[in-house]
Amino acid sequence: MAKLIKSAESTIILLILLVSLFAVSIPVIAIPTLNSNIDVVWGEKDTVKPVIPRDEIRKLNLTIKYKVDWGGDFAYGALIAYSELGKNALINLKVTDHSPWCTANLGSDVVLTLLTTGLTQSSVFLNLQLRDDAPAFGEGYVKIRASVPIMGFIGGFEKEFTLDFVAGYLPRINANLPEGTTKNIGPLDSAVFPVEISNLGNARTTVFFKIEDIPKGWTAVINDDMTLDENGKFTATLTVKPPRGFGFHDDRQSIMVRLTPARAEDLTNIGKPSFVSVIVQSRGFSTPGFEAIGFIGALAIVMLTIFIIRKRK
Known part of the structure; x- marks a missing residue:
């Protein structure tokens, strides 16, 4: 029995050695x-x-x-x-x-x-x-x-x-009319609208202003262009004058302004335009040129009075 056990142990040891040698080889x-x-x-x-x-x-x-x-x-x-x-x-x-x-x-x-x-x-x-x-x-x-x-x-x-x-250039502005979009004036007056412009783009931006289709007999003027720094602001002025012909007036018109942003360093790089509109109501009697006539008449009366006084002396 002891011999069998020793034989089995020897066999196991031999197998382990053979497997190890095979793995290494x-x-x-x-x-x-x-x-x-x-x-x-x-x-x-x-x-x-x-x-x-x-x-x-x-x-x-x-x-x-x-x-x-x-x-x-x-x-x-x-x-x-x-x-x-x-x-x-x-x-x-x-x-x-x-x-x-x-x-x-x-x-x-x-x-x-x-x-x-x-x-x-x-x-x-x-x-x-x-x-x-x-x-x-x-x-x-x-x-x-x-x-x-x-x-x-x-x-x-x-x-x-x-x-x-x-990253590209973002041509973006915001336009605001702080005094409203409507004004009532007389035919001899002018309607003045401040237009606040904010540069919301990511670089210096030049804004071009253009008035669209001025009604016949009316006049409207605004700045030509303005360059704003990034996050910059500017206030443009839109001035509108109604017809001033002699007689009674009851005129009402809408004026539209187009604002086009462009990169200041490359004016061909433009964005979509923004638009602002104002309404002007002109009502009243107009006497254009009568101021000069009145002045001449008053001057004539003064001269005539002086002449009469001197003649009496």
């Missing part, structure tokens, strides 16, 4: 060398053109390139086996950081792609929008992390990609 090349590799690219034309703050949502097409790097025949055979089984690689995408004056959202944060011996490509959209305070022609960025987990013999991967873009 396996060539390193027999271990599959497979590693995931991801690249994220985007169209240059999508990022070269400046993104307009507030009004534009830029839709960027991201191309996700995936492949498996392998080394050795055994690794290549393992990759073919994965491919034949229809296995998928699960690519995770995440926006990790971006400029403080923008928002960036991925259309999808997961991409499934087949494991093959070649390169695969998938598309994902990135929606990019800028706030009003984005600096005109300032550089912005979005950081995207792409990762794929370990899949059996295939090693995982993780890398951060930085997408650069340029």
Whole structure:
């Protein structure tokens, strides 16, 4: 019995030694060398053109390139086996950081792609929008992390990609009439409307003023143009005069002014115009030229009085 036990122990020890020797003798090349590799690219034309703050949502097409790097025949055979089984690689995408004056959202944060011996490509959209305070022609960025987990013999991967873009100019103003939009005057008077202009854009802005379709017999004038600093304000003056022909007047007309913003450093970079309208009511009797006649008559009376006094002396 003791001999059997000793024989069994010897056999077990021998087996352990044989297994150990076999494990050590396996060539390193027999271990599959497979590693995931991801690249994220985007169209240059999508990022070269400046993104307009507030009004534009830029839709960027991201191309996700995936492949498996392998080394050795055994690794290549393992990759073919994965491919034949229809296995998928699960690519995770995440926006990790971006400029403080923008928002960036991925259309999808997961991409499934087949494991093959070649390169695969998938598309994902990135929606990019800028706030009003984005600096005109300032550089912005979005950081995207792409990762794929370990899949059996295939090693995982993780890398951060930085997408650069340029903020555009926002041509935006606000016009306000602090004294109202209606005035009642006499036919010999002028209606004066202060127009407060605020630059809500993200750079120096020149505002061009133009009066639309002045009614016949009326006159209206306003400043030609004015340049405002970022967040700057200016008060323009609109002056309207009604017809002054002799007789009684009861005239009412609307005057419209168009205000067009443009970047001060490039006046061809213009925005949508704003409009303000005022209404002027002219009512009363007009005696144009009678002031001069009255003056001449008064002067004649004075001269006649002096002449009579001298003649009596």
